[in-house]
Amino acid sequence: MTAAGRFWRYAALSVGAMVRRQPLASALSVAAVALAAGMVLRVACAFSATSDRLGEMMADAALHFDRVVAEGAEGEALDAAIARPHPALPEALLAAVRGAEGVERCVAGAVVTVEVYPGGGRGMGRGRPGGPGGSGGPGTRPVNVSTNITDPMFRMAGWMPGEMALCPLFSPEEGAAPSGVEAEQWARCVEEGALAVPSSLARQYGLEAGAEVFLAGAGGRARVAVGAVYETGRAGAVRGLFPVCAPREVFENVAGGEWMANRAYVRLREGADAAGFEAAFDAAVAECGAAAALLGPEYWREAAAPFARGRGGGGFDAIPYSAVFLAVMAALFLLLSTLAMNIQGQRRELAVLRAIGAPSWMPAGAVVVQGLLLAAAGWAVGAAYGLWAFRGTVPEAARGWGHVVALARGGLALSAVPVAVATLLACVPAVWMATRLHPLESGAIEAGGAGTGRRAFVSGSVAMLLHPLLAWTPLARGPLAQSFVLPAAYLLAMVGAVLMVPGLLRALAGLLARPIGAVLRLHPLLLRDHNRGGLWQQTLGASALVVSLAFYLTTAIWGESMKIPFLAGDKAPDAIAVFLPEGPLAERAGEVAAIPGVRADSAMRLTHLRLADADALRGKFFAGSELILLRADLPGFLSLASHRLVAGRTGPIGDGECVVMAQMPLADPDAFRIGKPFGVYPLGGDPGADTSRSELVPVGVLDIPGWQLITKSTRMRRGMNRSLSLVFVNDATFDRYAPGVRENCHWLALEPGTDLRELQKALDALRPYPSAYVKLTDVAGAQAMIARRSDSVIAPLLRLPLMVLGLSSLAVLVSLVAAVWSRRHAYALLRALGLDRGRLVRLLVGEALLLATASVLLGTLLAVLFARTGILLCNRTMTVQAPFVWPWRAWTTGAAATLGAVMAGCLLALPVLHRREGAGAGLAGVDR
Amino acid sequence: MVQATMVMAAEGLGKAFRQGEERIAALDGVSFGVERGTFTAVMGASGSGKTTLLNLLAGLLKPDAGRILLDGDDFSSLKDSERARLRRRRIGFVFQDYNLLPNLTLAENVRLPRLLDEAPEGAEGWLAEIVEFLGLGGRLKHLPSQLSGGERQRAAIARALAMKPEIVLADEPTGNLDLRGSTHVCELLRRLCRERGCTVLAVTHAPHVAIHADRVLMLGDGRLLADRPMSDFGDAEQLAIAYQRLLAPVAEGRP
Numbered sequence A: 001m002t003a004a005g006r007f008w009r010y011a012a013l014s015v016g017a018m019v020r021r022q023p024l025a026s027a028l029s030v031a032a033v034a035l036a037a038g039m040v041l042r043v044a045c046a047f048s049a050t051s052d053r054l055g056e057m058m059a060d061a062a063l064h065f066d067r068v069v070a071e072g073a074e075g076e077a078l079d080a081a082i083a084r085p086h087p088a089l090p091e092a093l094l095a096a097v098r099g100a101e102g103v104e105r106c107v108a109g110a111v112v113t114v115e116v117y118p119g120g121g122r123g124m125g126r127g128r129p130g131g132p133g134g135s136g137g138p139g140t141r142p143v144n145v146s147t148n149i150t151d152p153m154f155r156m157a158g159w160m161p162g163e164m165a166l167c168p169l170f171s172p173e174e175g176a177a178p179s180g181v182e183a184e185q186w187a188r189c190v191e192e193g194a195l196a197v198p199s200s201l202a203r204q205y206g207l208e209a210g211a212e213v214f215l216a217g218a219g220g221r222a223r224v225a226v227g228a229v230y231e232t233g234r235a236g237a238v239r240g241l242f243p244v245c246a247p248r249e250v251f252e253n254v255a256g257g258e259w260m261a262n263r264a265y266v267r268l269r270e271g272a273d274a275a276g277f278e279a280a281f282d283a284a285v286a287e288c289g290a291a292a293a294l295l296g297p298e299y300w301r302e303a304a305a306p307f308a309r310g311r312g313g314g315g316f317d318a319i320p321y322s323a324v325f326l327a328v329m330a331a332l333f334l335l336l337s338t339l340a341m342n343i344q345g346q347r348r349e350l351a352v353l354r355a356i357g358a359p360s361w362m363p364a365g366a367v368v369v370q371g372l373l374l375a376a377a378g379w380a381v382g383a384a385y386g387l388w389a390f391r392g393t394v395p396e397a398a399r400g401w402g403h404v405v406a407l408a409r410g411g412l413a414l415s416a417v418p419v420a421v422a423t424l425l426a427c428v429p430a431v432w433m434a435t436r437l438h439p440l441e442s443g444a445i446e447a448g449g450a451g452t453g454r455r456a457f458v459s460g461s462v463a464m465l466l467h468p469l470l471a472w473t474p475l476a477r478g479p480l481a482q483s484f485v486l487p488a489a490y491l492l493a494m495v496g497a498v499l500m501v502p503g504l505l506r507a508l509a510g511l512l513a514r515p516i517g518a519v520l521r522l523h524p525l526l527l528r529d530h531n532r533g534g535l536w537q538q539t540l541g542a543s544a545l546v547v548s549l550a551f552y553l554t555t556a557i558w559g560e561s562m563k564i565p566f567l568a569g570d571k572a573p574d575a576i577a578v579f580l581p582e583g584p585l586a587e588r589a590g591e592v593a594a595i596p597g598v599r600a601d602s603a604m605r606l607t608h609l610r611l612a613d614a615d616a617l618r619g620k621f622f623a624g625s626e627l628i629l630l631r632a633d634l635p636g637f638l639s640l641a642s643h644r645l646v647a648g649r650t651g652p653i654g655d656g657e658c659v660v661m662a663q664m665p666l667a668d669p670d671a672f673r674i675g676k677p678f679g680v681y682p683l684g685g686d687p688g689a690d691t692s693r694s695e696l697v698p699v700g701v702l703d704i705p706g707w708q709l710i711t712k713s714t715r716m717r718r719g720m721n722r723s724l725s726l727v728f729v730n731d732a733t734f735d736r737y738a739p740g741v742r743e744n745c746h747w748l749a750l751e752p753g754t755d756l757r758e759l760q761k762a763l764d765a766l767r768p769y770p771s772a773y774v775k776l777t778d779v780a781g782a783q784a785m786i787a788r789r790s791d792s793v794i795a796p797l798l799r800l801p802l803m804v805l806g807l808s809s810l811a812v813l814v815s816l817v818a819a820v821w822s823r824r825h826a827y828a829l830l831r832a833l834g835l836d837r838g839r840l841v842r843l844l845v846g847e848a849l850l851l852a853t854a855s856v857l858l859g860t861l862l863a864v865l866f867a868r869t870g871i872l873l874c875n876r877t878m879t880v881q882a883p884f885v886w887p888w889r890a891w892t893t894g895a896a897a898t899l900g901a902v903m904a905g906c907l908l909a910l911p912v913l914h915r916r917e918g919a920g921a922g923l924a925g926v927d928r
Numbered sequence B: 001m002v003q004a005t006m007v008m009a010a011e012g013l014g015k016a017f018r019q020g021e022e023r024i025a026a027l028d029g030v031s032f033g034v035e036r037g038t039f040t041a042v043m044g045a046s047g048s049g050k051t052t053l054l055n056l057l058a059g060l061l062k063p064d065a066g067r068i069l070l071d072g073d074d075f076s077s078l079k080d081s082e083r084a085r086l087r088r089r090r091i092g093f094v095f096q097d098y099n100l101l102p103n104l105t106l107a108e109n110v111r112l113p114r115l116l117d118e119a120p121e122g123a124e125g126w127l128a129e130i131v132e133f134l135g136l137g138g139r140l141k142h143l144p145s146q147l148s149g150g151e152r153q154r155a156a157i158a159r160a161l162a163m164k165p166e167i168v169l170a171d172e173p174t175g176n177l178d179l180r181g182s183t184h185v186c187e188l189l190r191r192l193c194r195e196r197g198c199t200v201l202a203v204t205h206a207p208h209v210a211i212h213a214d215r216v217l218m219l220g221d222g223r224l225l226a227d228r229p230m231s232d233f234g235d236a237e238q239l240a241i242a243y244q245r246l247l248a249p250v251a252e253g254r255p
Helices: A003-021 A023-059 A091-099 A152-156 A183-192 A199-205 A248-255 A274-288 A297-307 A318-345 A347-355 A361-399 A411-435 A454-471 A481-520 A524-532 A535-566 A634-640 A663-667 A707-713 A731-737 A756-764 A779-822 A824-832 A837-878 A888-908 A910-914 B050-057 B080-090 B106-115 B124-133 B149-161 B179-196 B236-251
Strands: A067-071 A103-121 A165-172 A195-198 A211-217 A220-230 A263-268 A292-295 A575-580 A598-611 A626-631 A645-648 A657-661 A678-682 A694-702 A723-729 A745-750 A773-778 B008-019 B022-034 B039-044 B065-070 B091-094 B167-171 B199-204 B215-220 B223-229
Touching: A003 A023, A003 A318, A003 A361, A023 A318, A023 A361, A023 A411, A023 A779, A067 A091, A091 A103, A091 A263, A091 A274, A103 A248, A165 A248, A183 A195, A183 A220, A195 A199, A195 A211, A199 A220, A211 A248, A211 A773, A220 A248, A263 A274, A274 A292, A318 A347, A318 A361, A318 A411, A318 A535, A318 A779, A347 A361, A361 A411, A454 A481, A454 A837, A481 A524, A481 A535, A481 A837, A524 A837, A524 B106, A535 A707, A535 A779, A535 A837, A535 A888, A575 A756, A598 A634, A598 A731, A626 A731, A634 A745, A657 A663, A663 A694, A663 A723, A694 A723, A707 A723, A707 A779, A756 A773, A773 A779, A779 A824, A779 A837, A779 A888, A824 A837, A837 A888, A837 A910, A837 B080, A888 A910, B008 B050, B022 B050, B022 B065, B022 B215, B039 B050, B039 B179, B050 B167, B050 B199, B080 B091, B091 B149, B106 B124, B106 B149, B124 B149, B149 B167, B149 B179, B167 B179, B179 B199, B215 B236, B223 B236
Parallel strands: A195 A220, A626 A723, A657 A694, B022 B223, B039 B199, B039 B215, B091 B167, B167 B199
Antiparallel strands: A067 A263, A067 A292, A103 A165, A103 A211, A103 A263, A211 A220, A575 A745, A575 A773, A598 A626, A598 A678, A598 A745, A645 A694, A657 A723, A678 A694, B008 B022, B008 B065, B215 B223
């Protein structure tokens, strides 16, 4: 027989021996690899496939047109506010576009943003009433139909059942049908004064022709019939692309202003010179002196980019990838444990082989073959599971968006890569163990050595200390931070924690052996001694647990902490009333405070500004370039909800001065400082406003928890646009930007038990004209909804880490069985010396307690480091101030799961000791 | 019939093991008694059932047939915890391969049986005495890996004596020692019987060890071939001749 033949024969025998000797460990390894491979397919590949598809779809989101001409230098019309239509695109520009070479079709129209919610009639059903104050009047409360949010437009907007949707309202020029709507259908809509709604919105609300919807815009609220549902084909996720289409009269009523073309859709002929068209457009813009932008494929690509893989989730995307990574790590630990247990069981055979001259590559090769076979079996099962899970869930979810999502080619092969890498990594230490056996090796247990773990503990502590040094300091802000510094900091902390395990186990054994021994009625020396044996196996198991527990706790801490900036807490007004489009007439403005049930009213004038130099906001997730400008009686406002200035002076605000939110200095501490002016432009085209750039000087900094979402719910923001700050100014400064705006925003403190419906009626009575719209928001109700939404986001995020924790339990189980197996001689000796089974169980329980304590301590420490780093990063990128919140419930769950896993592992190891008959049968030299 | 004065006795002991489909009888109908304060040697070839007999006597295994009496009471039918308690308090066990725990010092290894008991502390005087008696006084803080083979064997004996047992069961106590070392250990066991009143039952296949005993039991193929006082054999040479003569038919497969 050739050398290769001899090797394969030996490898086959060794694989057979492994399966015979370690059936449980082998099965669990296969299961772990299967789960890891399945997760790679289900989570990573599916996630990539869907996000890639979504990215592609959004990049192609101009539907039937190639270019969109939008009013405003940066195409602001696409992020239109609930406001009157913007200034029109000049006729000359539209004519130039229509006449440009290569243009096949050009449809001009007007767009504004409106609120839309179902209004009853045919097609309604399965609804439930919304919260108080949500709609704007008795009998017109928003009724939501679908509780299954499948449309990404709504999902990405954070839309929840019970909320109304913000939607573009589009009205095309005379004689033209909106894109996607049949000409005959549109003619009927015009004739009947009905709407054409996109299929994505119709699906969400269960609308069909004949149903009615409410539209609320700057001109007030209107109840309009649905005349047609037009198919978008794709769901359309970019804001402003798939509008509700309204005839001109309806549009003008809702928008509160005359129709004017502020957008034009352009389709180019096939093979047309796109660059030539763009050049012609630029020339026309220059000639007209108009502020207009041409949005093309680049714009859509840019709009799609945040949603593409790894960039859109504000940290959320990292969670499934982390789960996959940890599942692969758990599989690695299990494979290593199984291989190590097998080597442990074959020590004598391997030593004999070495003694009779077998080359060291022979056992090494056999170990690799064992590992690869286990991995291949696991991968085969996992691939089948992953494909089944993928096909069963992802395309189904994608169908809601009108998509076909298929697993990317090579997905299966891709799932094999991490499995193969993990297997080879697991084989390295196993090969080392198999080849380092001395030919004179006996089956006796080795002494751990007094220094075992001490050096590793010190190295691990240093590695862990390096994490905050790297991640919590300015080092994490440099250009290399994302690519190198932060990954290195995370890796260092993880490696450090693993290195600390043996030393911590020993230290804990020294510290806790006495109390645990007292409880379990065992001599401390027994616990101390037993913790010295099987240390590396215990380390493997504990490491898997430490990392998984840390992952679980990090997610929980991060989730709980990041909720805080979005919850107003106790320091919030009871209700907020916003008059759209304008406040009560001047002589009635004071009547809001006199409404029964209103204890205090902070009446404000509200408009919007745009930050002039927005470069500082690049990469800031929650920071928009818009500012919510408020003229308020600041002391009255502060006392209404117990707010206070966190910096600056509390005296009256002078002309050109302002008080800003704490988040604004956070956006760039150098750019936004007290006393340092910043530039702004007005928004909205209010007649008489000074439209040139001007400056405001911050004199105070205020912090109102949850202001972002409060302003969103109450429509204090412009549409879905994100705001950087509330900016409080005096009357004179406000008048510079919006002289005609009355007191249209009221923060209210209410008497306990105030009926919000009655309050709504009283506020409606103050409208300047009947179609005006008062949006009354119950802050407590909105907060509860935000809290529910946060919880609904966090709960599924915690499921993956819990799954990984469960998988790690398998690793622990196998590792502990391996640890007990490696010390079976010692246990057998104790049994022979008179240790009864009860005490043996107590001894194992004691060891489990020590191991669980070490795992929980290190897991918690690692989670604190990771979570704090995550919160710091998110605070920086989201421009919020999230505190560090300790999730006691999650910690208790995690600690209990850890203890349970370790305990189960130790107790399941008992049968290993009893597998062979007799208490002393495990002792060397025992034969018949 | 086993006499009532015996400290330990076996009555018709039988034990078999399974190896795949095959059932192998390790012991078959073995009966004998051991008097208090005596040194009994159990001789037999490899595979004759010596270790199985010792494990049965220590309560580490349960017999398939027969019973073991300890002071006239049936020891083998007791529950595991009761057998463990008796083993802890009345029986000392010396293993062939010493089986010292590698992470414990010699002193800790010797104290180990006391640590397993409900009231482990105390008896320091006794432990010091046996350590001195066995000549290990200067090695108490050493790990097993730092001791010679003889010292490890004596440490194993010291551990067996830690609970002041009435009975010491020794499995090939000199198996890993040279002639001088094994003679020293045998003399120690002899002294234990004489000076401490211990009952010693040692498994060996070496005649030069067995001649230190008061009685010799000879096992062959799981059966008791002889149970005679040592005085019947005279010296080691005659014992070896008798041993070979008794084992020859067994080795040839004759009954």
